[in-house]
Amino acid sequence: MQSRYGSYPMPASCCLPSSFMLALASLLVLVSGAADAVPSFNRQTGQNCVACHAGGQFPDLTPYGRLFKLTGYTIGERAFPLAAMGVASYTKTRNTNDPFGDQGADFPKDGNFIFQTGSVFLAGKITDNVGGFVQVTYNNYDHQDENGHWVGHWVSDNMDFRYADRWIDPKNDLIFGITANNNPSVQDVWNSAPAWAFNVVPGSSGPPVTPILAGGLAANVAGAGPYIFWDRTLYAEVSAYRTADKIWSFMSQGMNTTRGDQQILKGANPYWRIALSHEWGAHSAMIGLMGLDASVYPDATDPTGPTNRFRDVAVDAQYQYLLDPHAVTLTLSYMHEKINYADTVANQPTELQDASGNPLPLQLTNSRDTVNMFRAKLSYVYRAKYGGTLSYFDVTGSTNTLNQTSGVDPITGEPVGTPVAGNLSGNPSTRGATVEIFWLPVQYVRVGLQYTAFDKFNGARSNYDAFGRNARDNNTVLFYVWGAY
Numbered sequence: 001m002q003s004r005y006g007s008y009p010m011p012a013s014c015c016l017p018s019s020f021m022l023a024l025a026s027l028l029v030l031v032s033g034a035a036d037a038v039p040s041f042n043r044q045t046g047q048n049c050v051a052c053h054a055g056g057q058f059p060d061l062t063p064y065g066r067l068f069k070l071t072g073y074t075i076g077e078r079a080f081p082l083a084a085m086g087v088a089s090y091t092k093t094r095n096t097n098d099p100f101g102d103q104g105a106d107f108p109k110d111g112n113f114i115f116q117t118g119s120v121f122l123a124g125k126i127t128d129n130v131g132g133f134v135q136v137t138y139n140n141y142d143h144q145d146e147n148g149h150w151v152g153h154w155v156s157d158n159m160d161f162r163y164a165d166r167w168i169d170p171k172n173d174l175i176f177g178i179t180a181n182n183n184p185s186v187q188d189v190w191n192s193a194p195a196w197a198f199n200v201v202p203g204s205s206g207p208p209v210t211p212i213l214a215g216g217l218a219a220n221v222a223g224a225g226p227y228i229f230w231d232r233t234l235y236a237e238v239s240a241y242r243t244a245d246k247i248w249s250f251m252s253q254g255m256n257t258t259r260g261d262q263q264i265l266k267g268a269n270p271y272w273r274i275a276l277s278h279e280w281g282a283h284s285a286m287i288g289l290m291g292l293d294a295s296v297y298p299d300a301t302d303p304t305g306p307t308n309r310f311r312d313v314a315v316d317a318q319y320q321y322l323l324d325p326h327a328v329t330l331t332l333s334y335m336h337e338k339i340n341y342a343d344t345v346a347n348q349p350t351e352l353q354d355a356s357g358n359p360l361p362l363q364l365t366n367s368r369d370t371v372n373m374f375r376a377k378l379s380y381v382y383r384a385k386y387g388g389t390l391s392y393f394d395v396t397g398s399t400n401t402l403n404q405t406s407g408v409d410p411i412t413g414e415p416v417g418t419p420v421a422g423n424l425s426g427n428p429s430t431r432g433a434t435v436e437i438f439w440l441p442v443q444y445v446r447v448g449l450q451y452t453a454f455d456k457f458n459g460a461r462s463n464y465d466a467f468g469r470n471a472r473d474n475n476t477v478l479f480y481v482w483g484a485y
Contacts, residue, residue, distance in 0.1 A: 038083040038121045038123045038133070038484070039083040039444065039484055039485060040079060040080060040081050040082060040083045040121065040123050040124045041068070041073070041123060041124060043080060044073075044075075044076040044077060044078065044079040044124050044125055045068070045075055045076035046076060047064075047076075049384070049443060050062075050324075050327075050384050051064050051065070052064060052068055053065055054191075054320060054322055054327040054329050054379070054381065055322075055327030055379075055380075055381025055382075055384050055387055056381070056384040056440065056443075057327070057381055057387060057438075057446075058200070059191060059196040059200055060191045060320075060327075060329045060379060061189055061190070061191060062320070062322055063232075063279055063284055066189040067175075067232075069189050070164065070175050070177070070189055070227075070229050071164045071166060071175060071177075072125075072130060072131040072162035072164030072177055073123065073124055073125060073131030073132060073133060073162065074125045074126075074127070074128060074129060074130070074131045074164065075125075076125065077125070078124065078125050078126075079124060079125075081123055081124040082120070082121065082122060083120075083123065083484065083485065084118065084119065084120050084121065084484070084485055085119045085121070085482070085484045085485075086115065086117070086118040086119075086482075086483050087115075087116045087117050087118070087201075087202045087203070087481070087482050087483075088113065088114065088115050088116060088480070088481045089114060089116045089202070089203045089478060089479065089480040089481070090112070090113045090114075090477075090478070090479040090480075091107075091109075091110055091111075091203055091476060091477070091478050091479075092110060092111055092476070092477045093107055093110050093473075093474065093475070094472060094473050094474065094475040094476070095469070095470075095473035095474075096110055097469070097473075098419055098420075099415050099419075099467035099468075099469075106419040106420050107420075108141045108150060109141065113479075114140070114141070115140055116139075116140055116141070116202055116203055117137060117138060117139050117140060117202045117203075118137070118138045118140075119135050119136065119137040119157060120135070120136050121133070121134065121135050121136075122134040123135075129163055129164060129165055130161075130163050131161075131162055131164075132159070132160060132161040133158065133159065133160045133161075134159050134161075135156075135157040135158045136154060136155070136156060136157060136253075137155055137156075137157040138152055138153070138154050139152060139153050139155065140152045153254060154253075154254055155219060155253060155254025155255065156182065156219050156250065156251055156252055156253040156254055156255075157219060158181075158182070158183055158186045158218070158219075159181055159182045159183075159186075159251055160179060160180075160181040160187050161179070161180045161181070162177055162178065162179050162180075162187075163177050163178045164176070164177030164178075165177065172230075172231060173230070173231050173232060174228065174229075174230050174231075175228065175229040175230075176226070176227070176228045176229075177226070177227055178224060178225065178226050178227070179225065179227060179239065180222070180223070181222075181223060181224075182218070182220075182221060182222055182223070182244055182251035183195055183215070183217065183218040183219060183221070184213060184217055184221070184223065184239070184241060184271045184292055185213065185271075185273075185290065186218070187227075187237070187239075188273065188290075189235075190275065190277075190286050190288065190316070190318050190331075191318055191329055191331050192286075192288075192316035192317060192318045192331035192332065192333045193290070193316070194213055194214040194215060194314075194333075194335075195218070197331055197375060198375055198377060198391060198393070201436075201448065201478070201480055201482070202480070203478055203480065204434070204452070204478060205434070205452040205474065205476045205478070206393060206434075206452070207373070207393055207395045207428075207430040207432070208421040208428075208430065208457075208458065209371065209395055209397070209403075209428035209430060209458070210373055210395065211310070211312045211314075211335050211336075211337035211371050211373055212292070212294060212296070212310045212312060212337065213290070213291075213292045213310075213312040213314065213335060213337070214335065214373065216263065216310075217241065217263055217265075217294065219244070219251065219252055219254075219255065220243070220244060220252055220255065220262050220263045220265075221241040221242060221243060221244050221251075221252075221263075221265060221269075222241065222242060222243075222244040222248035222251045223239045223240055223241035223242070223269075224239060225237060225238050225239025225271070226238065232277060232279065233276060233277055233278065234274075234275075234276060234277075235273070235275040235276075235277065235288070236273070236274050237271075237273040237274075238270065238271075238272050239272075240268040240269060240270055240271070241265065241268070241269045241270075241271060241292075241294070242265055242267065242268055242269065243262070243263075243264050243265045243303075244262075261300070262300055263296050263297075263300060264296065264297045264300045264303040265294060265295060265296055265297075266296075266297060266303075266307050267295065269292070269293060269294040269295060270292070270293050271290070271291070271292045272290065272291050273288065273289070273290040274288060274289050274290075275288030275289075276288070282321055282323035283319070283320065283321055284318075284319070284320045284322075285317070285318065285319045285320070286316075286317060286318045287315075287316075287317045288315070288316050288317070289313070289314070289315055289316075290313075290314050290316070291311075291312060291313045291314065292311075292312045293309070293310070293312075294309070294310045294312075295307040295308070295309050295310075296308050296309075296310065298341075298342050298344060298345050305342065305344065306342035306344060307342055308339060308340070308341050308345060309339070310337060310338075310339055311338045311339075311340075312335060312336070312337045313335070313336050314333055314334065314335035314336070315333070315334050316331070316332060316333035316334075317331070317332045317333075318330065318331045318332075324383075325382055325383040325384075326380070326381075326382060327380070327382075327384070327387075328378075328379070328380050329377075329378075330376075330377070330378050330379075331375075332375070332376050333373075333374070333375050333376075334372070334373070334374045334375075335371075335372070335373045335374075336370070336371075336372050337370065337371040337372070337373075337397075338368065338369075338370055339368060339369040339370070340367070340368045341365070341366070341367055341369070341402070345365065345402065346365055346366065346367035346368075347364050347365060347367060348364065348365045348401075348402075349364060364401060365400055365401045365402040366398065366400040366401070366402065368398075369397065369398045369400050369402075370397050370398045371396075371397040371398075371428060372395065372396045372397060373393070373394070373395045374392075374393070374394045374395075375391065375392065375393050375394075376391065376392045377389060377390070377391040378390050378391075384440065385439065385440050386439055386440075387437070387438055388435070388437045388438065389434070389435070389436045390433070390434075390435050390436075391433065391434045392432075392433045393431065393432055393433070393434075394430075394431045395428055395429060395430045395431070396428070396429050397428040397429065398427075399425060399426045399427040399459070400426050401426050402426070403423055403426045403427070403428065404423055404424060404425070404426040405417050405418040405421070405422050405423045406418065406422030406423055406424050406465040406466050406467070407424065407466055408466070415466075415467060417465060417466075417467075420465075420469070420474070421458065422458070422464075422465035422466070422467070422469070423459065423465065424458075424459075424460070424463070424464060424465055424466040425458065425459035425460055425464065426459070427458070427459030428458065428459065429456055429458070429459045429460075430454065430457050430458060430471075431455045431456040432453055432456075432457075432471075433452070433453055434450060434451065434452040434453075435450070435451050436448055436449065436450040436451075437449055444484040444485060445482070445483055445484075446480075446481075446482045446483075447480070447481055447482075448478075448480050448482070449478070449479050450477070450478040450479075450480070451475070451476070451477050451478075452474075452475065452476045452478070453472070453475045454471040454472060454474050454475060455471060455472075456471050457470075457471035457474055
């Protein structure tokens, strides 16, 4: 069944263009991934990273970077299209106690410096009007086998294929095209879009509950639609998404449909986007709206019958100041989601009890829910070499027995629930902030230190899972080395 709950720590989309390190040693040499366009884009355009990315930091696009993407990744001459990236990291969580007795699974390699993830990219110009961006990602700690050993796994990641053209005369400038991709908003060119706004560093922590538009369908779907960008002012797009299966299955490779990893959608599901943009001198600003209407089968292994319907609407804004040696980007977004559950999901009884043996406060699941998410992020980069970010997140929503994922089995008396992300209240409220500093010793190499602090987690500040875990127990330090080639 589609749940509003993700895993903790919340994995990033791993959408960063950079290089796959063959060994941890090479990562240490490179000292971490540069936040910039995939190196194949640099070779194609002949431009430095700062031309397309604010302060050279992925994924914050500059006005030129937005034009490069909107024109189908076709600016420049065809070049060697392959690139790769790798990330090594050290994570330390404040409290790794686990009432379910599997600390290793809940906090894989916590307190150890590890090779975490890597990606291979095929990206660039195909013809004067056609280009694309394809990422395949390897997760070194994807799952555990029957002996408890960690197993790595390759999966499809972000993909965006485009046809684009441009009409220019003394009075008008019109870019128009078609995008085909596998993640609603991955085609977006503003840094406030869900696919690019937060947790872009692999291993970053975030709220366990987010609207489905904020990554819930990433690498699950295939979609396509037309877009326009008129006079570098008005952007509009309408796309439709379906399950990435059959001829579209290359967009969801690595998803285990028999295990229910992939969300299965019914029919075509609309996504829309409109934005107003303005540039003046070293400044640029944008305000926009976007939305998604998705019908998702509750049981991915049995895609029949009624569906859960998700209706997401978001407003977002961005401001940039780019004048060497300074690069400032501020993004804001607010997303509201309404969920109407299928009859097979709504009004179902719960059998769990709290840790004291009392029935949970809600006995029946809701027929509908709401989720609200506010995010803000400020980044600053000096001389494309030193920088930092400060981000804030606040998720609220309705309380529902469906989301009470933690409790005690009344028959066995054993704890039942989702480790770390267990929820006793059934409320998704989570609030916190992340501060990060980073350094680029050389191009294509980034070293960063990040700290995420939670003030509330799954509806409570303390004992949110009925087994004594507090929100601040999830506070996390992340040191990473990110390298690209």
